[in-house]
Amino acid sequence: MSDYYDLRRVLKELAAEAPKQYHATDELVDPNAELAGVYRYIGAGGTVKRPTQAGPALMFNNVKGFAGTRVLIGLLASRKRVGLLFHHDYHTLGQFLNDAVDHPLNPVTVSEADAPAHEVIHKVDDPDFDIRKLIAAPTNTEYDAGPYITMGLVYGSNRAKTKSDVTIHRMVLEDKDTIGIYIMPGGRHIGAFAEEYEQANEPMPITVNIGLDPAITLGATFEPPTTPLGYNELGVAGAIRQEPVQLVDAITVAEKAIARSEFTIEGYIMPHQRMQEDINTNTGKAMPEFPGYDGDANPAVQVIKVTAVTHRQDQPIMQTVIGPSEEHVNLAGIPTEASILELTNKAIPGKVLNVYNPPAGGGKLMTILQIHKTNPADEGIQRQAALLAFAAFKELKTVILVDEDVDIFDMNDVIWTVNTRFQADQDIVVLPGMRNHPLDPSERPAYDPKSIRVQGMSSKLILDGTVPWDMKAQFIRARFKEVQDWRKYLQ
Known part of the structure; x- marks a missing residue:
């Protein structure tokens, strides 16, 4: 077991301490609609159309078209399981996270030799490069705009490199080196940085980090006013684990990546470029969102041009979430609870x-x-x-x-x-x-x-x-x- 917290250590701890909370299967599954359809019955919960239920986190070891890649879903799809992952009473997670926000432990940069995220490197100039064949991103329903990255943590900075932040966005794989990213207007800090780059007519370097310690994923979902612009939420994860999140310099862009992620995508958010989110399907739909309905496809999402994909050597884990599932409830809800509790306690x-x-x-x-x-x-x-x-x-x-x-x-x-x-x-x-x-x-x-x-x-x-x-x-x-x-x- 690694001495440092990452997704693999968390899964080993969960399997050892609460075996009914984690299940791995070797049954072949198609990432196109079938994978999410299976988990709908086993453990999605939330506002997913019934029948659904609370159930274990599920690891698919045999994914059609992606030999050697595993797909994990539902790790946070139970509030009690979130408590287990953080070694804390699930009833008081809000105050626990508030304490972490108030006492952040900032990330540190490690050397390339200490970054398992870079064990395997694929660059866009490789003749066979195709992100759709490297990233086992599920298409959650037969009506989706395409394969979606739903648990990818975007890391970016302002142009002066004085502020950095991480946020989660829905991202659809559009072609071999292009991703459509929906940045909701008026909030996310990555959006503010991207607007700054666009005004300067410059591409914004970013990394997309997939397969992370859930302390990183959950901590990253804090928003203003609790974490204002310039507050890097990786410090929340550091406080939760009492060890700093490890970063590493990206290979092809001037930005940081999370050193112990399972997959990392490097690239640029392009200025003044927009594209139709469902350009490959024309279904009019994006993907299932948290209210329980299929989100409408956006006619003009921002564009990421991919420069490289890196991943771990031994069976890298693609982590995903179903939009209306209880996993999204906890990702969005627990930090919001913490923020409301902090605000009302002050007032x-x-x-x-x-x-x-x-x-x-x-x-x-x-x-x-x-x-x-x-x-x-x-x-x-x-x-x-x-x-x-x-x-x-x-x-x-x-x-x-x-x-x-x-x-x-x-x-x-x-x-x-x-x-x-x-x-x-x-x-x-x-x-x-x-x-x-x-x-x-x-x-x-x-x-x-x-x-x-x-x-x-x-x-x-x-x-x-x-x-x-x-x-x-x-x-x-x-x-x-x-x-x-x-x-x-x-x-």
Whole structure:
């Protein structure tokens, strides 16, 4: 086992400590629709069309057309499994990540000899170079625009090389040396760097890193205001593992790569170049996205021209995720929970005990806030907490407020409080005409012409399921005897 954290060490630990959480198969699987279709039944969860379920992470060892390459899916598709991977209680992952954000451990650069990511190198000037034959990127459905990289961490810097950052984007393999990358307007730091290069009419050097320690992947999904422009989220992973993430100089571009990744793509985001995302299929669809629907193909995604692909020598691992799966829920939701918890603790300390972004909202659209009221002056503080969350995270659409005796990780308990501590005429708050996530298909003027002027606007919803302070004595749950040794009755 490596002395350093990487994906291989994590998988060995998981298989040894929780064997039911990881499964490898030698059955032949086609990456074109079949691979994702299989995992849909085994462990995707989230907002994937039923039937689906929670299940183990799955390693496909025998992938059609890619001898010697393995494909991993679903590593983070269970909140409890995320806790196991980080050796931490899954209930308090938000605060755990906040501590990592507050005390980052910056990455270090290692020599080429210490970078297994560069054990095998393929350059674009090789006569047989074709990224579509080197990267076993799945096509998740038969309607996708093509094979997608969904767990690729893009590393880039500003032109002055004073700021670097990492973000995850959907990327489709368009031809042998071209990738279409969708950078959502108005947020991601890589997008800000790319705009700077485009204004200078220069290509932006980047690396795309695939097959990583999940501390790197999850840490990279933090966004402003928690991690502002210039904050390199690799420091979060360093703090989680208490060892710095290792970087190495790229082979063909002036940028860094993650030294222990399974695959690395090197190349440039080209200035003033755009292309039709589904140019090879013309289906009008991109890939399944987190709300549970196929995303519309973008008519003008940005273009990456690939200069090299590198990978590890021994059965490199292509890591992927299904957009609507619980894996995406955790990737997007847990850092957002941490950010909301940090924000509310600063503004109204001690009043929000915990935060959960459930699968029903894909990790982005819904949050549940557990409220702690201690005196009559706290009445109303719960709705201020909701407004704080909306103000900081424009993608958030629904906030449910519950008391501290409600298990926010149990949707039956949450919906119970909405049914027994809630009156619709006074406990619903609607905020029309706000910005939200453009992948929500209900956010279009034809759906609500009164409050949605342009696509991407939405009404926001607060469901206040907290008991009014002066009525707490009338809402005490049935009190069962506390039994400490109840497990003996199951032996």
